[in-house]
Amino acid sequence: MHTVNIHEAKTHLSRLIEKAAKGESFIIAKSGKPLVKVVAVETPTADETRRVGFMAGQFSVPEDFDRMGGEDIEKLFGGE
Numbered sequence: 001m002h003t004v005n006i007h008e009a010k011t012h013l014s015r016l017i018e019k020a021a022k023g024e025s026f027i028i029a030k031s032g033k034p035l036v037k038v039v040a041v042e043t044p045t046a047d048e049t050r051r052v053g054f055m056a057g058q059f060s061v062p063e064d065f066d067r068m069g070g071e072d073i074e075k076l077f078g079g080e
Contacts, residue, residue: 001026004026005028021040
């Protein structure tokens, strides 16, 4: 695994990030002592991606949902 010092990492950050994104992880060191390891984030597979409607059929919305609490809301805003 490739090790770079902090100054080199700052100077070549874009290039290093591109390599890490392609799977070439690297270590950033300070005074020769390893500090952090930079690796690519794993992207979710198609099965792991959440989609709209993933809870379809698991609950129901009442017919009067848009009117629920209407009287209380009117009272709160001085509608009495």
